[in-house]
Amino acid sequence: MRAAVVREPGSVDAIEIVEVPTPVPGPGEVRVRVAAAGVNPVDLQTREGVFHRLGWINQTEYVGLGWDLAGTVTAVGSGVEFVVGDLVAGLSAGVDRALGAYAEEAVIPAAAAALIPEGLSLTDSATVPLNGLTAAQAVALLGTANGSLLITGAAGGVGGYAVALATRAGWRVTGLARHSDREFVLSAGAVDLITEPVGRFDAVLDAAVLADIAVGLVRDDGKYVGVIPPAVPDGRGRVETSAVNVTADGAALAHLLSDTATGLLSARVSATLPLDQASGAHKTLAAGGQRGRLLLIP
Ligand SMILES: NC(=O)c1ccc[n+]([C@@H]2O[C@H](COP(=O)([O-])OP(=O)(O)OC[C@H]3O[C@@H](n4cnc5c(N)ncnc54)[C@H](OP(=O)(O)O)[C@@H]3O)[C@@H](O)[C@H]2O)c1
Structure with missing residues (x-):
């Protein structure tokens, strides 16, 4: 072969x-x-x-x-x-x-x-598998939904699923993406789209790997979840930082595929x-x- x-x-x-x-x-x-x-x-x-x-x-x-x-x-x-x-x-x-x-x-x-x-x-x-599972596992790392969540790279592979899954988990999601991504990001469930990294959020899921810039947008005692395990930015005692390291999970994948078939995920x-x-x-x-x-x- x-x-x-x-x-x-x-x-x-x-x-x-x-x-x-x-x-x-x-x-x-x-x-x-x-x-x-x-x-x-x-x-x-x-x-x-x-x-x-x-x-x-x-x-x-x-x-x-x-x-x-x-x-x-x-x-x-x-x-x-x-x-x-x-x-x-x-x-x-x-x-x-x-x-x-x-x-x-x-x-x-x-x-x-x-x-x-x-x-x-x-x-x-x-x-679905890599990006759907990464997004689901990153949203799980954020813990119980607790207010506002910025997802950077919200129109990307990981970010797109993360917007939908975090919204469903109860987060009030803002997506950071390009102007042209507005329709997709809002239709995935975000309440707002920003095109520059500005504002203050209870948590950030950093699919665009903005690292320190993204940590700087998290409120004191908030959470940062990245996507590059060997390069988790320092929260400087102010922000709890971690990164998702995707693991295979056939049962979770079955749910993601089912949600894709029914149109809940794109x-x-x-x-x-x-x-x-x-x-x-x-x-x-x-x-x-x-x-x-x-x-x-x-
Ligand atoms: N740790 C893990 O288990 C794991 C698993 C899967 C993926 N990852 C990592 O996750 C990252 C994202 O993967 P992906 O598949 O989602 O990549 P992707 O599809 O290329 O998405 C990244 C998105 O970020 C956007 N972006 C980048 N900089 C931006 C900025 N300053 N403002 C607004 N949007 C910006 C890009 O927009 P443009 O295209 O317009 O630049 C793109 O839409 C990669 O580094 C990948 O290696 C990690």
Whole structure:
């Protein structure tokens, strides 16, 4: 089967399409024929070598790319309830692995997958796992809803879900995004949109990684939740700071997919591209301004 991998991190040209043996699922794992794989900032960071520099990569030949996937189960390991033919979405989590979701077939823990509900397409489903779970887990880190919440990057992958989920949790959400994002951010549930980081909030969920600037917008004794665990800004004894580190959760993913099927959450696809255009997809995402996920179709 074909997969997109990185041998030597670097520019978008570092992405290579290789022919590799089809992986075999072990106990508790499923193999999925990937219908669509999401292109996310973490894939750009992996390809650029961010995690190599942190010493997190221990692969001998290459690292695989891609966390988000949707497709058809083609094989199951022992102890798995999914059956061949099931349509699932799932999270291929982690940066230190030879193969990820950018592949014709991907093996993931069954606990990281969920059945796709009726009415939701494979492409729409592939946009949900990473950003939906990150947003849900970041909102959970904020604790009980307690007044006003600023979500930076409110029109992005994580931020878009976070606006809807935090609103539903009872926060009064303001979104920081571009002027052109007003309709989306307000329709997701925000009461206001700002385009510059100003104001005072009970909490901030910093999906745009404004870091110290965002901490500065939190009231004394408020909360800051970031999205970059190795770089949590200092709250200087004034603000409680933490960062989400997404973990796979098939049960939570099932809820997110169901909410997407019913329209409570929006599935946003910006474009679909063949797997061998992964380099071009990275270039497009790096340029900014994407709304909705780019998807690779192996
Ligand atoms: N820790 C974890 O578990 C985890 C999991 C998933 C993602 N992440 C991280 O979360 C971050 C966001 O990911 P994502 O997928 O949501 O990225 P994304 O889709 O690119 O969204 C980021 C959004 O922030 C906006 N933005 C950036 N600076 C802004 C500013 N000054 N004012 C207004 N809007 C601004 C961008 O707008 P423009 O496009 O117009 O610039 C974009 O809409 C990434 O760093 C990613 O690596 C972490």
